Amino acid sequence: MSDAIWKKLEERIEWLIEQEKFAELQSLLEDVHPADIAFILSRLDRVSQHIVFDLLGSETASDVLVELSDHTQERVLGELDEQRLADLVDMLDSDEAADVLGSVEPEIAEKVLETLPEEQKSDVQQLLTYDEDTAGGIMSTELVSVEESMTVEEVIDEVRSAADRVDDIYAIWVVDSDGVLRGSVTLKNLILAEPNTRVGSLMDSDVRPVVVDMDQEEVVHIMRRYDLVAAPVVDSSGKLLGRITWDDAIDVMNEESEEDLGYISGTGEEEPSARSVFNSSRERIPWLIAGLFGGIISALVMSGFEQSLNHIIVLAFFVPIITAMGGNVGMQSSTIIVRGLATGEITYDDAGQRIAKELGVALLNGAMLGLILTLIIWFWQKELEISLVISFSLLVVILVSSIIGVAAPLMLKKINIDPALAMGPFVTISNDIFGVFIYLSIATVLLVH
Amino acid sequence: MSDAIWKKLEERIEWLIEQEKFAELQSLLEDVHPADIAFILSRLDRVSQHIVFDLLGSETASDVLVELSDHTQERVLGELDEQRLADLVDMLDSDEAADVLGSVEPEIAEKVLETLPEEQKSDVQQLLTYDEDTAGGIMSTELVSVEESMTVEEVIDEVRSAADRVDDIYAIWVVDSDGVLRGSVTLKNLILAEPNTRVGSLMDSDVRPVVVDMDQEEVVHIMRRYDLVAAPVVDSSGKLLGRITWDDAIDVMNEESEEDLGYISGTGEEEPSARSVFNSSRERIPWLIAGLFGGIISALVMSGFEQSLNHIIVLAFFVPIITAMGGNVGMQSSTIIVRGLATGEITYDDAGQRIAKELGVALLNGAMLGLILTLIIWFWQKELEISLVISFSLLVVILVSSIIGVAAPLMLKKINIDPALAMGPFVTISNDIFGVFIYLSIATVLLVH
Numbered sequence: 001m002s003d004a005i006w007k008k009l010e011e012r013i014e015w016l017i018e019q020e021k022f023a024e025l026q027s028l029l030e031d032v033h034p035a036d037i038a039f040i041l042s043r044l045d046r047v048s049q050h051i052v053f054d055l056l057g058s059e060t061a062s063d064v065l066v067e068l069s070d071h072t073q074e075r076v077l078g079e080l081d082e083q084r085l086a087d088l089v090d091m092l093d094s095d096e097a098a099d100v101l102g103s104v105e106p107e108i109a110e111k112v113l114e115t116l117p118e119e120q121k122s123d124v125q126q127l128l129t130y131d132e133d134t135a136g137g138i139m140s141t142e143l144v145s146v147e148e149s150m151t152v153e154e155v156i157d158e159v160r161s162a163a164d165r166v167d168d169i170y171a172i173w174v175v176d177s178d179g180v181l182r183g184s185v186t187l188k189n190l191i192l193a194e195p196n197t198r199v200g201s202l203m204d205s206d207v208r209p210v211v212v213d214m215d216q217e218e219v220v221h222i223m224r225r226y227d228l229v230a231a232p233v234v235d236s237s238g239k240l241l242g243r244i245t246w247d248d249a250i251d252v253m254n255e256e257s258e259e260d261l262g263y264i265s266g267t268g269e270e271e272p273s274a275r276s277v278f279n280s281s282r283e284r285i286p287w288l289i290a291g292l293f294g295g296i297i298s299a300l301v302m303s304g305f306e307q308s309l310n311h312i313i314v315l316a317f318f319v320p321i322i323t324a325m326g327g328n329v330g331m332q333s334s335t336i337i338v339r340g341l342a343t344g345e346i347t348y349d350d351a352g353q354r355i356a357k358e359l360g361v362a363l364l365n366g367a368m369l370g371l372i373l374t375l376i377i378w379f380w381q382k383e384l385e386i387s388l389v390i391s392f393s394l395l396v397v398i399l400v401s402s403i404i405g406v407a408a409p410l411m412l413k414k415i416n417i418d419p420a421l422a423m424g425p426f427v428t429i430s431n432d433i434f435g436v437f438i439y440l441s442i443a444t445v446l447l448v449h
Numbered sequence: 450m451s452d453a454i455w456k457k458l459e460e461r462i463e464w465l466i467e468q469e470k471f472a473e474l475q476s477l478l479e480d481v482h483p484a485d486i487a488f489i490l491s492r493l494d495r496v497s498q499h500i501v502f503d504l505l506g507s508e509t510a511s512d513v514l515v516e517l518s519d520h521t522q523e524r525v526l527g528e529l530d531e532q533r534l535a536d537l538v539d540m541l542d543s544d545e546a547a548d549v550l551g552s553v554e555p556e557i558a559e560k561v562l563e564t565l566p567e568e569q570k571s572d573v574q575q576l577l578t579y580d581e582d583t584a585g586g587i588m589s590t591e592l593v594s595v596e597e598s599m600t601v602e603e604v605i606d607e608v609r610s611a612a613d614r615v616d617d618i619y620a621i622w623v624v625d626s627d628g629v630l631r632g633s634v635t636l637k638n639l640i641l642a643e644p645n646t647r648v649g650s651l652m653d654s655d656v657r658p659v660v661v662d663m664d665q666e667e668v669v670h671i672m673r674r675y676d677l678v679a680a681p682v683v684d685s686s687g688k689l690l691g692r693i694t695w696d697d698a699i700d701v702m703n704e705e706s707e708e709d710l711g712y713i714s715g716t717g718e719e720e721p722s723a724r725s726v727f728n729s730s731r732e733r734i735p736w737l738i739a740g741l742f743g744g745i746i747s748a749l750v751m752s753g754f755e756q757s758l759n760h761i762i763v764l765a766f767f768v769p770i771i772t773a774m775g776g777n778v779g780m781q782s783s784t785i786i787v788r789g790l791a792t793g794e795i796t797y798d799d800a801g802q803r804i805a806k807e808l809g810v811a812l813l814n815g816a817m818l819g820l821i822l823t824l825i826i827w828f829w830q831k832e833l834e835i836s837l838v839i840s841f842s843l844l845v846v847i848l849v850s851s852i853i854g855v856a857a858p859l860m861l862k863k864i865n866i867d868p869a870l871a872m873g874p875f876v877t878i879s880n881d882i883f884g885v886f887i888y889l890s891i892a893t894v895l896l897v898h
Contacts, residue, residue, distance in 0.1 A: 018676055039674070039794075063892075191639065225488070254743055261709075266781055272789030275806060278813070280806070291773050294773065316768070318748055319765070331714045332716050335710055344488065345492065357724065364727070369738070
């Protein structure tokens with residue numbers, strides 16, 4: 001839909017709510033795709049969200065529920081009574097049900113679980129035990145699995161009986177009598193095969209199962225590298241437990257890149273749809289306080305050079321250049337390292353080689369920037385000595401910032417903290433402090449006789 | 450594979466190259482997945498890359514070629530002779546062939562095209578005409594399409610004859626006699642249906658085709674929202690031209706998030722696997738020069754306040770806090786807006802409301818930070834007036850930075866420039882300059898009598 005059509009639909013819905021024409025609103029919503037309703041909900045205020053969601057039939061409501069952003073989902077779930085919640089959860093796939101029940105009060109989740117059919121209940125309970133950032137936390141238990149000894153005809157019967165339960169069958173998993181994963185066949189292979197062929201002779205045994213406690217980022221990495229539209233999840237003995245599909249992988253990628261942006265920009269877990277000033281403030285203030293204290297340390301450092309500054313006030317003018325350049329260079333180095341660590345192209349063992357390369361880049365860029373700066377300051381202040389000293393300090397600051405930029409993510413990775421944190425205020429703050437110190441130290445030694 | 454196994458494999462390959470044991474290397478590579486060979490290539494030096502790639506059989510080599518990062522692919526392609534290139538391109542899907550031919554010299558591409566079978570040649574030529582950031586630029590022409598009037602049995606025959614050409618059949622597209630897309634059926638539906646059913650009665654007509662010139666980001670947006678494992682691509686008259694699959698969507702997401710990171714960090718199109726100091730320097734220097742000139746403007750602004758600074762040198766100590774806080778706050782606001790614009794949760798029409806919200810957050814956070822800063826400076830410098838004035842300036846700088854942070858991405862979006870640019874040096878540089886100016890102006894008016 002184009003922006004204009006969206007706007008019109010949104011305005012129509014808001015108008016119907018205002019006029020309390022709920023029957024009309026309900027029939028309007030019947031023609032809107034659940035994913036679109038979810039999107040519209042994210043843009044409505046709390047009261048309207050409640051009104052719209054209440055008007056939806058159970059099936060649509062359950063489809064809408066899983067499409068909502070965490071923020072909006074939380075708000076909608078907060079307003080549901082237990083009966084309605086139970087109705088909706090009953091219609092969800094096991095992984096979605098576990099996600100929803102994981103975000104409501106434990107007592108309510110417990111009560112809703114009791115209302116589910118026995119098999120679904122035990123699946124969801126099992127899924128709730130896995131860490132949400134692991135393969136187990138994102139897999140679903142809805143899949144088609146067959147035994148090696150079955151014929152194509154029998155497998156097709158199995159597909160028929162599973163058709164309702166499993167919406168998208170990307171592959172049929174083949175297991176042995178203990179439930180250990182042996183291979184997979186695609187529907188295409190089934191269609192092309194003779195009905196009495198044994199599936200064991202047809203299957204592709206080069207499946208790349210992921211273990212249930214594998215980190216979700218690594219799972220996505222494997223799915224991307226080997227182009228797996230669905231990845232089977234197994235326990236440590238190889239028993240098939242569930243599957244992760246391409247749309248789960250996309251959700252994880254999105255989650256990870258939002259997490260990175262949250263680190264870099266200091267917005268934490270804030271979502272764009274959030275409207276509360278108070279909540280946004282709470283997500284952002286920790287990063288700002290960290291920056292404030294970093295700035296106070298810079299101020300203390302500068303006060304230590306009060307005499308030099310009093311003597312040559314021009315030095316103060318170039319503090320913003322020093323901090324900006326130190327920050328930029330550090331950010332450039334750390335970003336390349338963080339990305340390389342994420343893809344595996346850079347490992348901790350490459351540290352020495354990487355620092356050497358980044359120092360090379362810093363030296364080249366620092367020399368170019370220093371040259372430009374020398375000429376500008378010389379032309380402006382007519383003092384060759386000052387311009388040379390400031391530019392030389394800039395070069396040293398750039399070299400040091402670059403080393404910090406490389407070292408910080410590698411060290412975080414080593415101690416098992418997400419290296420993406422290094423792209424955020426961490427490197428910028430420390431580079432500000434080191435930059436000011438290095439700059440004023442060099443200037444004092446060389447200029448203040 | 451674990452890091453340790455990778456490292457061992459990598460060392461073994463390097464050792465075999467060094468010892469020139471090429472036969473042994475060749476047989477070792479036969480057991481490695483093409484995607485893994487691509488990964489290893491990205492970590493080898495130029496000469497070794499060439500040696501390894503030369504040892505690969507055509508089929509493996511073509512699989513490896515499409516898995517390489519742009520940077521490594523470019524280097525490998527640069528070393529291939531025309532005959533080998535033609536052999537490899539012949540084995541690729543149309544979209545991959547177009548990508549590869551799009552990255553070699555036009556004369557070479559022309560010669561290779563001539564060697565392809567007629568149908569493939571015209572497909573690839575057609576694909577080469579589309580802008581690479583559009584649906585046409587990422588779609589492939591390998592798909593299964595059938596006419597509405599065909600029976601399930603006939604469709605299965607069609608699948609059989611297309612099986613070799615189309616690796617992953619996610620859906621079968623149903624078209625009318627003019628080739629206009631009418632609907633789709635899944636293989637699951639085919640398997641479950643009676644052989645003599647007409648496919649027109651079986652198909653899902655709620656397909657959501659994307660138009661061939663649609664921006665790739667919007668395509669991915671649609672595929673994600675409606676959970677489409679494959680999206681059909683049509684021309685303006687609705688005629689089916691190709692399809693985009695989930696793995697294309699993942700590649701686009703990855704490309705876009707790398708582009709954003711390149712903007713934010715000022716690393717441009719640099720890839721982590723790049724080893725050349727000179728290339729990395731070239732990608733990064735433009736952003737640094739922009740920052741340098743921003744810093745020089747800040748220096749000019751500060752020189753305009755030389756008297757105030759000479760009078761109260763303490764003011765200089767707090768310049769790093771002002772620039773750091775202005776930068777952080779601007780980055781926070783712009784990141785939220787850029788993300789919201791990307792998902793559609795924020796539109797240009799929301800500008801007023803968004804600025805109001807961001808001002809609210811800025812006011813709340815600015816007040817808290819100002820209070821902390823007042824107490825610290827007061828305690829440290831024992832001057833209540835100075836501490837109040839600096840903190841008040843900080844508050845004003847935070848408010849202004851936040852407005853710039855909201856306005857910049859919205860304005861860029863309005864003039865059709867990627868708003869993600871606003872998260873980069875653009876906002877940080879302008880916030881440094883405005884911050885220093887506002888801070889010293891307020892301090893001069895209030896403190897320097």
